[in-house]
Amino acid sequence: MLQEKYSEETLKSMLLPREEYRPYPQARDRGFWEGLPDPVREAYLAQGEARLDFDWPALPASRYMDFVKNGNRSRYEEAYFDRRRALGALVLAECFEGSGRFLETIANGLWALCEESSWVVPAHLSLSQQSKGHALPDVDDPVIDLFAAETASLLAWTAYLLEEELDPLCPMLRKRIGREMDKRIFIPFLEREDFWWMGFSARKVNNWNPWILSNVMGSFLLLENDQGRRAQALAKALLSLDTFLAVYLPDGGCDEGPGYWGHAGGSLFDCLEHLYLATEGRITFYEEPLVQEIGRYFARVHIAGDYYVNFADGDARLKVYGDLVYRYGLRIGDEALCALGADAFRRSSLDIPRIFSLFRILPALADFDELQTYATPPLLLRDVWLDGIHLFAARERAGSEKGLYVAGKGGHNDESHNHNDVGHFIVYADGVPALIDIGVETYTSKTFSPRRYEIWTMQSAYHALPTVRGIQQAPGSDFQAADVHYAAEEESAEFSLELASAYPAEAELASWKRTIRLDRPAGGKAAVHVTDSFSLSGEPADVTLSLMTLQEPQLAEGRFTLAVAPGMAVRVAFDADRLAAESERIEVGDDKLRAVWGDRVHRVVLRAKEPVRQEQWRLVITQEHE
Structure with a gap:
């Protein structure tokens, strides 16, 4: 999509020479810095x-x-x-x-x-x-x-x-x-051409591709005097960047999650900005539909404040490059991105982060006054459906964090930064987490090794998912969602999928049909309904359903309650005749997780009271006020 439009010779003629390339003010430009x-x-x-x-x-x-x-x-x-x-x-x-x-x-x-x-x-x-x-x-x-x-x-x-x-x-x-x-x-x-992230081998690329390319492109443009060599580098970068875009489906969804979007879609934007600035706007790819959808993804997974849908490796609370999000929105004409970026910028500090880029700090300084005065608040989209990566989200009303918010996913278990989480869902109330996705601990040598799924946060038993005969979901692209459907209207939004294919054969799971629906009747009480209809192909067996919570659950017959905020709770009701609830407190020892969730999280396990072969379970999740 990118490289075929601009040959090396064309790039050579269109790029500003190094001595004329002045993308942002230098230290000698005292008017800018003192202003x-x-x-x-x-x-x-x-x-x-x-x-x-x-x-x-x-x-x-x-x-x-x-x-x-x-x-x-x-x-x-x-x-x-x-x-x-x-x-x-x-x-x-x-x-x-x-x-x-x-x-x-x-x-x-x-x-x-x-x-x-x-x-x-x-x-x-x-x-x-x-x-x-x-x-x-x-x-x-x-x-x-x-x-x-x-x-x-x-x-x-x-x-x-x-x-x-x-x-x-x-x-x-x-x-x-x-x-x-x-x-x-x-x-x-x-x-x-043998660096895997270049995309010239059989290995699938991820955020490494645009992240590295953005820095390499910028370095060539700023330091290389030979115009032919600069053009050669950018032509190769475009060819490599095409392999990153080829990974994406038309919905622009980032299967690495919003925690990595800043160095996936965000770094793609950095690459395109280098080209735009170095040619004074003569080379632009912002009209490309896929480039636009990759940008829009980030606003689509915004829950409220600094909370985002954190499927895959990623934190639920993100420090966002607000100016980058804002500029991406400006380039593609998307108000939701502009509003989100400006708000995130105003929420952020001016501290230099552990991993930072001067190419992101400098434009933020140039845009400082504009970002401070941008008046539109985050749009908080009501309904989201990404049919490529199977991501669903819905809230009670557009533009408001008040009320219930639910997000769920399908996909497969060989996604980039994968967790075994096909069919998983989260629930927030008034923008505060209740049923959660844990995220990921500090990376170690185990994280990206064959032992990855020994880590508890990667396992389906620590997501909102069933365990059948003691068997969890398995990793690999063959373990995927099937029969995926989505529908939304004014008073409801619904997502359904078949989970059985995400489990290995020894689970003897013939079918597990899950439906997640947010009801938001006009003038009525909203509720999230989760219906699991399943059947086993073998003998009756022990079946459990895990739910991860931030707050300590208060267990009662047929329900548990989470005190989400003063005067407000989330209640999860279930069939007491069929299911028994137990909970465990999980101490959070990892610094990365503790920064998001605090010292502890909890797991509620709903267990069939007797071995089952075929059953239907229903959860009804509501928001309660004192």
Whole structure:
């Protein structure tokens, strides 16, 4: 879709030469930096001043080898990302102040990053061709991973922003950046096609593709002087980016979940923006229907505030690149994205995150006044149906977080960042979570290994799903939803699917038909109805249904209640003649999960009172006020 429209020669003629390419103001453009609001200036200066005497942490071989030796990736990454966060803070502080006060520490940071043996993080070395099982990288065989590309981008933007400030300090700084960029990024990118994320092999690509490409493209545009080489790089990037778009179905749904959209659809937008800016708008793909639908996905999975439908690996609460969402909306003419992005930007802090991009901070500064004054609140879409990835969502009324909200999914169990969760659903009330998707713990060596489904958060028994004969859903593309249907009207929305094909044969599950319906009668009481009709092909068996909750469930005969907020609860009613309820408290020890849910979550298990072969179970979920 992309590469066939613009040949390498066409790109060469359309790209601005490097010396004319000025996508955002440099440090020397004092009118821009001094014209930004005082609170913004003070916030970034404070972050830079906190790093003025920064002691650049060492990255010893022993910490790099942790990942292979014991599966820990955090100890190395903590120092690795702290270096980059510090450099970004210092660069922005120097841009705001323009006095040279931060330049010496910036020089130390640039030199430190250029001295690193590899920009690849240990957890990604095993995904490369060069690893061969070793715990340390081969410095003669550079690999481009996510964070090698992010490092390249940080150095490129630093060299661009401080172009006139670094050379008087010492011309060797920018020369060294160019040398390392050529060796580690430019030559491998132009000469190799064996990096899996490029999409030139049989392996399916994911967010790595546009995330890496966006940083590589930006680095070429900012640093490469040879126009032919710049065009060659962008032509190859477009060819590679086409393999990412080929993964998507026409609905634009991101099967990696909204937690990864920022570096899937969001990084696709970054790639397209590079082309748009470097050609002064002459190359644009924003009219493409698939590009538009990929953008719209993000507003479609917004629940309320900072809560999003977090199927697959991802947090239920997201820190959103609000300006990026807003600009994506502007480019494709979508008000829902614009409103969501502006609101998310106003909710966010100006702190430099652990993983950040100057290509996202700079446009946000340029748009600052516009984002602060954009008046339309988030649209909070009433009904959502993505027929490609089988994602359903419905709320009581459009534009309001009040009332019940339900989302469910079909799909298959070989999605990117997959959980075994075909048929799973979540419920919120007044924008607050009640029945939840746990998400994912901090990544370790097990997360993306053959042992992935030993992790409890990946298992169907810790989603809103049945377990039959003690058997859970199985991973793989063959384990998928069937007979999927959706319908919505003014007073209801309904999603149904067959789950039996998501379970292995030993479950002897002939059929499990699930229907999820939100009733929202005008003037009446809303309710979520979940109906499970199932039959087993073998002997009667023990069957259970799991439901994950944030609040501690108060169990009673035929129901349990969740105190969601003061004066408001969610009640889940079930057939007491057929089902018995029990609950367990799960202590949350993982820092990543604790940041979303707090110290504990709960699992309610509804169990058939006797072995069953054929049955119909109904849950009725309502919102109750004192």
